[in-house]
Amino acid sequence: MKTISTTIGKLFLCLGLLAFSAVGVWAGGAKEGATSSAPVKIGFIGPLTGDYANYGKLMTQAIKIAVEERNANGGIDGHNVQMVAEDSEGKQEKAVAAMEKLASVDRILGLVGAVFSSSSLAIAPRAQQEKIVMISPSSTHPDLTNKGSFIFRDVVSDDVQAKVFAKYVYQDMGLRSVAILYTKNDYSQGLANGFKAQFEAEGGKIVGMESGMQGDKDFKTQLTNIKATNPQAIYMPDYVAEINQILQQTQQLGMTGVKMLATDGFSNPEILQLAGPLANGVVYSGPELEKNPLQVAFETKYEAKWTDKPDSFSLNAYDAANILFDAIQAVYQSASPADQKSLNLDRDAIRAKVAAVEGYKGVSGEISFAPNGDAIKNQGILTVANGQYKQLGVYKITDNKLVQVK
């Protein structure tokens, strides 16, 4: 009967697919072991599809440059380095699946990821268990680095960034009434809460706290409400898509006298193109604009290769990859020849090397790791003048006091 034969046909198809996959996996695996120069693999987990695909894209492009540079210099003593990038689609369960694959199939030695805090929190236990050194370039949730000794981040956590900025706004800018317009995602909400807490602790007043949804384009209602509270400034701890809309709409609503404040999301150069002259005058907290030769060289190279300009998270990703490579290289050199050949490296030693990083001069600034894995980086306060980023100062907090470093 037709039904049976079609069902059997489909069954054979399924079996065929499974067989094909098995062969593919085996072949892929076999290929790795056969060559004497097995590649050194690090992984990346982040959104490569979906609404936030662009963030993942910018970061993987940065890591690809790190990989190329390292291989051009002979790799790790002859072994090529390789990035295995997996898509988390912005969802924690996909991040978990990606992590599993990277850990058990690719046996990565280090991970740059994840992008979103919720994904990072979800994959951290597995990274810790498999002794994979994990450096997140963008997850700012305060709890993350407490998940284990193998968990690091080279982005400044929410706490610090918001705190520094709140103090700056109150003390240096002399502002007393600020309204907050944040987005319902973990990045923005964390910063909004942090800023509010610190600003009020300083003695300032948060006159309005409005929120929009991730992906929202229309903020006129929230802004109209904010307009009624007559704030001196609006704090927008958002990504560039939302910031662009907010800048345009504040202007459309005639709120030209209000100071606009933002956070490191603003450091994505896309905003200069999207918002144009409206970006001028915005003050934001972000990574220091060292304009050290390293950063300039990197940005030039990045743009030449990818046409896109890198954002601050990509800079962090590049540095994270290099820190991982350096650590792996150091451990490799003190390993036995047999271990070197099979890339059987001491993961605890790799971790120790990463933890010992102090004053690393990266493209995203000078990085040191605190004992818990957080990055100690100075916080830059910057603005935009004539369509260019300009640094107003670099700060850190010592004994709960704002100290200007540069």
Added chain:
Amino acid sequence: MIYFILLLVIYIGIYAILSLSLNIVTGYTGLLSLCQAAFFGIGAYTSAILLTRTHINFWWILLLAGVVASLAGILIGLPTLRLKGDYLAIATLGFGEITRNVLLNWDSLTRGPLGISGIPAVKVFGFTLDPMQKVEYVVFVWFFVLVTYVVLNRIMKSRVGRALEAIREDEVAAFSMGINVTKYKMMAFGLSAFFGGIAGTLWTVYNQSVNPSSFDFLLSVMLLCMVVLGGMGNQLAVILGAVLIEVAGELPRLLGFSSIVPPQFKQILFGLILVVMMIYRPQGLIGRRVPKSRIVPRQSAPDSPTEVSP
């Protein structure tokens, strides 16, 4: 590789429970529901909140999550009883989105977009179940799949199941035969939501964290695909559907080309499979057996209730 496959088996198990539960409403009763992810999320969050704020025993939490979810199911069942076909689908879609919105905004309860993380590993029969021990979890989850299958099988073979199928085939005729359509539809939703909630608890304890982004409309669509692609109404087929969809979703990673091929290709392939399957085999891989003879051929007339099955 084996650990990756084990992980998939765990996820497939949870999705299997979800698709079995959706099958009650959509496969057996013929009501198109697009909010199964909402019941899943409600169950997941209920268990997450209880696990982090109380010391209640796991089994009670499991039960509570199921009950809370089924209450939601009855809540959605009640007002939508009169709605036919497409309108019901739309209402469920609305409900699903409202739920996700609430999860995202009720900060004091759910912590909004930050989600709830750091959920401790559960103790089952005095034995701590560590998500890192995959084999144990495979057994754990699939135990529940089995329980769900058996329970639903019994129910569907009983008078309840026959009533639901009667409602699916012809609601008016069922009503005239004395079947209390209202009661049975509510039961279907409540039951479906209950198991959705159970699945949610399993999800929470395995991932040890919950986030609203996991419970979106896309998931409801995926679950519907699992039910349809497997073959509606047939429980085993539905489980097969869950296997297929999840494997299809992770195929690039399984085959090792996930980091080589552009990520969008996987999604495009998935969409193509959907379209092709619908055109060439809409009754799913193991479709329900269709009655061979019909007195009056079925036509889609403008004022007939929406048909969901062949």
Added chain:
Amino acid sequence: MVHLSAAELVQHLVNGLTLGAIYALIALGYTMVYGILKFINFAHGDILMVGTYAGLYAYTAIQGSAVGPWSIAVFFLAIVVAMAASGALGFIVERVAYRPLRRAPRLAPLLSAIGVSIILMNSAAFLFGTKSKDFPYPFDNAPMIVKGVAVTPHQIMILAVALVMMVSLKLFIDRSRLGKAMRATSLDMDVARLMGINVDSIISLTFVIGSALAAVAGVLIALEYTVYPTMGTMAGLKAFIAAVVGGIGSISGAMLGGILLGVLETFGVAVLGIPVGLKDTIAFSVLIIILLVKPSGLLGRSEREKV
């Protein structure tokens, strides 16, 4: 309740009406297709997105981003390009993914539409890049402040274009022969066929018109916001709700539903003080209320649909 001045009320009204006009334009496509086929075209929003990209490329290729004397003309050309692209795509999608399923069980075209949506969204991401692209204004969009109410030329354009489109459509449906054929087909497809109407062509036409209108909305949205591969999803969903609220299958219903939804959303937050995070919940709640009170929608006729 929040205390608002007259100026603020009018401001919110203006914001709400423009938002509503956009919803209405997109809702028209949904409603026309449903009226004839009793089918919810889930890929409608994504067809809109593709057309918008086409319009963007056409505009920037010719005009760049400078505002000059010809930019408005080029802009209208871009709109035409967008309409053509979406219309063509709508035609193709209907032929390939929906027509074979006309006699299939109800779920089949639904899932097929979802499949098409996924394909379009990801193909766009792959071809056009994942970065949001800016659609430059063809004119200076400085707001005009009238008695404390800020109105931008863009808002005026949205209202004007939407009005023109909707009136044209209404006239077309009510007065022209093809329009009459469309109405007949939506009333009873089989009888229409028997009367000599080429039902397949009418259906194709419906898709083309609906898609083209949505593309206009897409371009208007793009000016204010940006163009990106997933822009069709939320816009599509809201517009779909608008169509249902107004009465799915009814053109006037789609227009009314769109405007109503836009205004309710804006006022719900601004006047009733509903937290902005729950803004979308307003839309869905209105949907549920309508479905409970009058499922056929405000202007819909019970079950017997008219286009």
